[in-house]
Amino acid sequence: GEKLKVLLIERTIEEQNFSDKKLPGSIIFEDEDLDEAAIRILNELTGLKNIYLSQFHSFGNPQRTKNMRDKNWLEKLTNMKIGRIVTVGYVALIKISRKIIFESENTAANWYDVSSLKSLRLAFDHNEIADTALEHIRHKVKSEPSMLFELLPQKFTMTQLRNLYDIIMGTTSDVRNFKKKIMQIEGLEQLDEVQKDVPYRAPRLYRFDKKVHKKNTRKLYS
Amino acid sequence: GEKLKVLLIERTIEEQNFSDKKLPGSIIFEDEDLDEAAIRILNELTGLKNIYLSQFHSFGNPQRTKNMRDKNWLEKLTNMKIGRIVTVGYVALIKISRKIIFESENTAANWYDVSSLKSLRLAFDHNEIADTALEHIRHKVKSEPSMLFELLPQKFTMTQLRNLYDIIMGTTSDVRNFKKKIMQIEGLEQLDEVQKDVPYRAPRLYRFDKKVHKKNTRKLYS
Numbered sequence: 001g002e003k004l005k006v007l008l009i010e011r012t013i014e015e016q017n018f019s020d021k022k023l024p025g026s027i028i029f030e031d032e033d034l035d036e037a038a039i040r041i042l043n044e045l046t047g048l049k050n051i052y053l054s055q056f057h058s059f060g061n062p063q064r065t066k067n068m069r070d071k072n073w074l075e076k077l078t079n080m081k082i083g084r085i086v087t088v089g090y091v092a093l094i095k096i097s098r099k100i101i102f103e104s105e106n107t108a109a110n111w112y113d114v115s116s117l118k119s120l121r122l123a124f125d126h127n128e129i130a131d132t133a134l135e136h137i138r139h140k141v142k143s144e145p146s147m148l149f150e151l152l153p154q155k156f157t158m159t160q161l162r163n164l165y166d167i168i169m170g171t172t173s174d175v176r177n178f179k180k181k182i183m184q185i186e187g188l189e190q191l192d193e194v195q196k197d198v199p200y201r202a203p204r205l206y207r208f209d210k211k212v213h214k215k216n217t218r219k220l221y222s
Numbered sequence: 223g224e225k226l227k228v229l230l231i232e233r234t235i236e237e238q239n240f241s242d243k244k245l246p247g248s249i250i251f252e253d254e255d256l257d258e259a260a261i262r263i264l265n266e267l268t269g270l271k272n273i274y275l276s277q278f279h280s281f282g283n284p285q286r287t288k289n290m291r292d293k294n295w296l297e298k299l300t301n302m303k304i305g306r307i308v309t310v311g312y313v314a315l316i317k318i319s320r321k322i323i324f325e326s327e328n329t330a331a332n333w334y335d336v337s338s339l340k341s342l343r344l345a346f347d348h349n350e351i352a353d354t355a356l357e358h359i360r361h362k363v364k365s366e367p368s369m370l371f372e373l374l375p376q377k378f379t380m381t382q383l384r385n386l387y388d389i390i391m392g393t394t395s396d397v398r399n400f401k402k403k404i405m406q407i408e409g410l411e412q413l414d415e416v417q418k419d420v421p422y423r424a425p426r427l428y429r430f431d432k433k434v435h436k437k438n439t440r441k442l443y444s
Contacts, residue, residue, distance in 0.1 A: 030306065034282040058280045058310045060256040084252065086308065088280045143365030 004167050005096060005111040006130060009045060011123055013073055022123035023130060024109070025087065027078055038090040046109050047101035053090040056136040057129075060086040064125045073123075087124075091133045093168075095151055141168055146185055149208040157195055157203045158182075187213030226389050227318060227333040228352060231267060233345055235295055244345035245352060246331070247309065249300055260312040268331050269323035275312040278358040279351075282308040286347045295345075309346075313355045315390075317373055363390055368407055371430040379417055379425045380404075409435030 008021040024045045028037040038053050062084045065071045074082050102109050112120070117130055141147060148164055162178045165171070182188065187209040194202035230243040246267045250259040260275050284306045287293045296304050324331050334342070339352050363369060370386055384400045387393070404410065409431040416424035 028282070031284050033284065034280060034308075055279060057277060058256060060250070060310070062253050062255065086256070086310075088282070088308075 002096075002163070002167055004114045004170075006114050006117065007046065007100070007109055008112050008120075008122070010108040010110070011073070013069070016069070018069070020123055021112070021120060023126045034088050035090075038088070042090075042092075045104075045107050047104075048094075048098065051092045051094060051098075053092045056089050056091050057132050058086060058088045059125060059129055059132075060084065061125065067124070070124050085124075087129065089129055089133060091136060093137060093147070093151065138169055141165070145182065146187070146208065146213055149188075149210075152208075155191065155193065155205040155207050157205060159203060161206065185213070186216035187211070224318075224385065224389055226336045226392075228336050228339065229268065229322070229331055230334050230342075230344070232330040232332070233295070235291070238291070240291070242345055243334070243342060245348045256310050257312075260310070264312075264314075267326075267329050269326075270316075270320065273314045273316060273320075275314045278311050278313050279354050280308060280310045281347060281351055281354075282306065283347065289346070292346050307346075309351065311351055311355060313358060315359055315369070315373065360391055363387070367404065368409070368430065368435055371410075371432075374430075377413065377415065377427040377429050379427060381425060383428065407435070408438035409433070 007024060009024050010019060011022050012019040024042060026037075026041045026044070028034070032040070034055065035053070038055070039051075042048050042051060042053065064087075065074070065082055065085055071082055074085070096111065100109060114130075114134060117127060121127070122130065145165070148161065148168075151164060152160060158179055161182065162173055162175070165178070165182075166173055185208075189207060189209065191205045191207055193205045195205055196202070229246060231246050232241060233244050234241040246264060248263045248266070250256070254262070256277065257275070260277070261273075264270050264273060264275065286309075287296070287304055287307055293304055296307070318333065322331060336352075336356060339349060343349070344352065367387070370383065370390075373386060374382060380401055383404065384395055384397070387400070387404075388395055407430075411429060411431060413427045413429055415427045417427055418424070
């Protein structure tokens with residue numbers, strides 16, 4: 001079935017006949033704000049536009065450039081002497097169907113299963129950054145499960161919703177408990193329609209009304 | 223009654239006979255990690271130790287040092303030429319009874335009502351940082367109200383809990399609705415005891431069992 005994937009960039013160091021992977025990222029310009037730089041860099045590396053990137057954590061351990069391979073690569077790329085590098089991390093959850101320029105003059109990008117991160121040794125401290133990003137996403141989905149609806153079609157089945165949740169959270173939810181609990185989300189409603197063109201008993205469709213959700217969740221205890 | 227306050231540092235520029243306020247903060251050392259620096263700086267400015275500081279957002283707009291007063295002050299203080307400054311913001315929610323060194327050789331610190339921030343013009347973009355921090359805290363309390371119990375005594379009344387919630391959130395909760403909803407928190411339990419030494423009908427006491435909470439909230443939909 002479907003899986004949660006992470007977009008990685010191939011890094012090749014030709015002199016050393018070496019290649020590995022890293023998270024998409026680059027150096028900020030002097031006159032740029034942090035958000036601007038994140039949007040520009042993602043676009044340069046993948047062609048992606050209009051993605052809601054959210055800042056989740058900054059990484060500044062002085063040891064993160066201790067690997068001479070990383071340090072030399074960065075110094076050559078930027079033509080600067082590299083001391084400590086602070087990385088401001090941004091994350092976005094997108095549909096895998098989004099159109100991406102995987103190959104360009106300077107870059108090759110690819111989707112990798114999040115579960116494969118354990119066995120990949122990414123450049124710099126990017127394993128740690130990826131783990132922190134995943135933790136951040138799971139925490140956000142848990143505290144605001146309504147964000148899941150951004151990734152679903154307008155009308156969806158309970159199975160689609162549960163699968164999406166389980167894919168992101170790495171869980172296997174109980175069918176009945178999941179439905180009971182998720183239906184507590186304000187604005188999530190069952191429709192009178194069923195899914196069409198399915199070769200078995202057609203499941204009911206649901207939709208999420210953002211306005212109703214906002215109106216009813218503003219004040220938690222009022 | 224009690225209020226939510228923010229700890230501000232007095233900044234005095236003697237040559238200009240000028241003084242204003244800023245958030246506690248300073249420059250990171252070259253060999254320090256971000257968390258380390260945050261802990262050290264808070265301790266240097268206030269004597270506070272063993273505070274759980276959590277990183278919430280980084281600020282790096284090139285315009286944030288555009289005010290020449292801020293720029294000159296920082297250049298004099300650090301003896302460095304200042305271009306763009308990236309501030310990594312940390313936040314902690316603490317009891318106001320924590321012992322703080324308000325006056326030291328270089329620093330004067332004071333608690334200010336959060337509601338007074340609107341009328342204070344803080345140094346740099348510290349108004350924006352303070353607003354973002356407050357938003358972060360409110361969002362955290364809303365998604366994990368169990369963090370409130372860190373700020374209460376081991377046994378507390380429902381009124382104490384509701385007042386704490388309302389003080390932080392800036393809300394006025396309905397007494398009955400609040401109790402009904404907050405009691406959904408796993409691990410929050412009513413005791414058979416009542417508050418002692420009160421000159422009126424003694425209210426019931428509650429406690430929060432962290433272990434029960436963790437056990438029962440790990441998997442939301444399993």
